[in-house]
Amino acid sequence: MSSFAGVDIGSRSIELVLVDAAGQILQQMQADTGFDPMAEAKRMLAEVEYQQIMATGYGRNLFEISFDATTVTEIKAHACGARACFPTAETVLDIGGQDSKAIALFPNGKVKKFEMNDRCAAGTGKFLEIMAKALGFSLSEFSEQALAATSDINISSMCTVFAESEVTSLIGRGQSRQAIARGLHQSVVRRVKTMLNRVSTEGDIVFTGGVANNACMVQFLAETLQRQILVPPQPQFIGAYGAALLAAGL
Amino acid sequence: MSEQYQKMWTELGLDLKAHDALLGVLSEAYQKIFMAQDNRPQAMSYFDFVMSEVHGLRIKELLDEKAAGRKIIGSYCVFVPEEIALAANATLIGLCTGADFATEEVEKYLPRNTCALIKSAFGFKLGRVCPYLETTDMVVGENTCDGKKKAYESFKEIINNLYVMDLPQVKSANGKALLKAEYVRFKEAVEQLTGVKVTVESLKAAIKLVNAKRAAMLRLYQLRAADPAPISGLDALLANQVFFYDNPERFTASVNKICDELEQRIKENTGAFPAKLPRILVSGCPQAMPNWKLPAIIETSGAVIVGEESCVGERGVRNLVDGSGDSVDEMLDAIVERYFQVDCAIFTPNCDRLQHIEQMAKAYHADGVIHYGLQFCTPYLMESMPVQKALEQKNIPCLRIETDYSMEDMGQLKTRVEAFIEQLK
Numbered sequence: 058m059s060s061f062a063g064v065d066i067g068s069r070s071i072e073l074v075l076v077d078a079a080g081q082i083l084q085q086m087q088a089d090t091g092f093d094p095m096a097e098a099k100r101m102l103a104e105v106e107y108q109q110i111m112a113t114g115y116g117r118n119l120f121e122i123s124f125d126a127t128t129v130t131e132i133k134a135h136a137c138g139a140r141a142c143f144p145t146a147e148t149v150l151d152i153g154g155q156d157s158k159a160i161a162l163f164p165n166g167k168v169k170k171f172e173m174n175d176r177c178a179a180g181t182g183k184f185l186e187i188m189a190k191a192l193g194f195s196l197s198e199f200s201e202q203a204l205a206a207t208s209d210i211n212i213s214s215m216c217t218v219f220a221e222s223e224v225t226s227l228i229g230r231g232q233s234r235q236a237i238a239r240g241l242h243q244s245v246v247r248r249v250k251t252m253l254n255r256v257s258t259e260g261d262i263v264f265t266g267g268v269a270n271n272a273c274m275v276q277f278l279a280e281t282l283q284r285q286i287l288v289p290p291q292p293q294f295i296g297a298y299g300a301a302l303l304a305a306g307l
Numbered sequence: 308m309s310e311q312y313q314k315m316w317t318e319l320g321l322d323l324k325a326h327d328a329l330l331g332v333l334s335e336a337y338q339k340i341f342m343a344q345d346n347r348p349q350a351m352s353y354f355d356f357v358m359s360e361v362h363g364l365r366i367k368e369l370l371d372e373k374a375a376g377r378k379i380i381g382s383y384c385v386f387v388p389e390e391i392a393l394a395a396n397a398t399l400i401g402l403c404t405g406a407d408f409a410t411e412e413v414e415k416y417l418p419r420n421t422c423a424l425i426k427s428a429f430g431f432k433l434g435r436v437c438p439y440l441e442t443t444d445m446v447v448g449e450n451t452c453d454g455k456k457k458a459y460e461s462f463k464e465i466i467n468n469l470y471v472m473d474l475p476q477v478k479s480a481n482g483k484a485l486l487k488a489e490y491v492r493f494k495e496a497v498e499q500l501t502g503v504k505v506t507v508e509s510l511k512a513a514i515k516l517v518n519a520k521r522a523a524m525l526r527l528y529q530l531r532a533a534d535p536a537p538i539s540g541l542d543a544l545l546a547n548q549v550f551f552y553d554n555p556e557r558f559t560a561s562v563n564k565i566c567d568e569l570e571q572r573i574k575e576n577t578g579a580f581p582a583k584l585p586r587i588l589v590s591g592c593p594q595a596m597p598n599w600k601l602p603a604i605i606e607t608s609g610a611v612i613v614g615e616e617s618c619v620g621e622r623g624v625r626n627l628v629d630g631s632g633d634s635v636d637e638m639l640d641a642i643v644e645r646y647f648q649v650d651c652a653i654f655t656p657n658c659d660r661l662q663h664i665e666q667m668a669k670a671y672h673a674d675g676v677i678h679y680g681l682q683f684c685t686p687y688l689m690e691s692m693p694v695q696k697a698l699e700q701k702n703i704p705c706l707r708i709e710t711d712y713s714m715e716d717m718g719q720l721k722t723r724v725e726a727f728i729e730q731l732k
């Protein structure tokens with residue numbers, strides 16, 4: 058059976074998805090990017106067989122050279138993967154480790170417009186990860202506790218370093234961890250909202266990337282934007298899935 | 308080239324060690340970015356030579372001119388009229404502003420959040436690495452954006468030959484009168500510097516010389532409308548950057564020679580890139596030598612740049628001066644008329660620029676526009692949003708980029724540019 062691979066070399070993790078000629082998922086794997094992403098990718102690829110491979114993610118160009126592969130940007134890969142899950146979606150939000158992207162699509166699925174966060178980690182998975190740690194929560198606790206909070210605290214810093222010291226001083230003043238967690242999620246939502254509104258203002262939003270696993274983010278986004286947020290199963294694989302579909306010519 | 312020019316550079320007061328390092332980086336970047344291109348026009352070899360001697364032979368020529376009694380005037384802006392300088396026996400050159408240098412020293416004079424171009428002007432002086440600046444008898448600072456006009460107040464502390472030119476911000480009758488008054492004052496200042504009066508003949512000749520230089524660049528731009536693109540955007544930008552340094556007659560002849568070759572290419576249906584590649588118009592802030600970051604990313608990502616809507620580009624050379632006047636004053640009016648049309652973002656409102664972007668996109672068959680904004684450049688960053696909106700209403704895709712001279716955002720820029728190119732396919 059012919060199979061096609063998509064590999065997404067992100068800043069935090071590498072995902073590999075294999076699909077058949079019809080685009081059905083055959084296999085998927087994930088590993089930490091670590092300090093030697095090419096070695097990690099090589100290790101993952103040794104376990105599978107494929108006819109064509111397409112690379113995406115920040116490490117795609119390095120991968121292209123090392124593995125003689127073709128590449129596609131995360132923007133097109135996420136757009137393609139998101140449309141495969143939700144065929145009529147015209148807005149995609151991808152929040153990964155170090156990047157967030159808002160993508161508007163034409164009705165035929167082609168990318169119409171996109172916005173990316175600028176060079177700092179504000180509004181990304183890394184920001185949430187560092188803040189969870191500052192509060193002493195695991196990632197899943199962080200989201201659950203934020204949802205359970207009954208009061209709001211406004212976090213004004215978007216810079217990761219400043220926000221971390223803001224959190225420390227809030228803890229020092231005896232504020233509840235739940236409320237701080239809620240405020241941090243809200244601050245990312247505010248950031249994302251500006252980006253999303255620049256590309257599209259109505260219709261459902263497909264939310265992809267690792268941060269889409271965060272139930273609190275999903276709920277707050279839906280409430281703030283008053284738009285339906287659609288999360289594909291295992292949203293962290295959508296970039297690699299899209300790349301695999303493109304490798305298969307789908 | 309270092310050895311033979313050591314003495315000259317030392318006499319100019321350069322920091323030889325830092326200067327060597329700069330030339331090393333410059334030469335490496337030039338090899339990697341320019342020499343690595345395929346299918347370059349043969350006539351670009353002239354510019355390769357110019358670049359290899361950019362701090363050598365050309366400086367020697369300027370020093371020879373000085374020895375023969377001419378004066379050298381440096382400028383940071385296309386509003387400084389070269390015609391007037393030439394007519395009063397002075398040579399006008401554009402000064403270095405395209406790379407970060409001596410940043411720590413610079414930040415003793417300028418806030419960190421200052422645009423890279425302004426910082427660069429200070430960096431080249433404080434680092435003592437710009438032989439052009441050290442050759443000048445007069446440096447013209449012009450009141451364009453707030454950043455530049457306030458920076459010149461501090462620049463006075465570190466150079467001793469600064470002349471500040473005021474510029475209008477509104478295209479009104481008053482604005483034009485201000486420009487005229489400033490050009491008359493500049494003429495008098497240059498005459499005083501050189502001891503040579505501007506005459507009808509000398510001004511007419513100067514207008515002719517600069518018109519020919521601009522016409523050659525305009526000819527080059529128009530040839531880029533062809534598909535396949537006969538010349539890369541990088542090479543065309545390079546020609547435009549050299550425009551500010553080179554001897555005008557030689558430059559004009561060299562650009563026309565390239566144009567002859569490009570015309571031949573177009574006849575033969577060959578180009579610097581394959582046909583049907585996505586075509587990009589770059590619009591926004593000037594890309595001063597050696598700032599090649601964005602065009603290098605674009606042209607190694609599967610697209611070709613077919614025009615620059617920029618001061619180092621068509622905005623800077625569009626429109627010629629009517630040199631038919633019978634008196635100096637009449638010709639000065641014609642010069643004012645020409646320069647007053649420059650659609651720099653310091654003007655409010657600046658509607659002509661949007662029209663020009665649309666015209667250029669159409670004329671050069673661009674599939675999309677990349678708006679290039681330098682971080683902290685308020686005028687162009689402010690304009691980028693309405694420009695994007697207006698272009699999108701006409702179904703011209705537009706990507707807004709905000710960056711500086713550092714390399715830390717290369718990965719993100721590449722992703723944005725590649726995604727934009729995917730969008731155009």
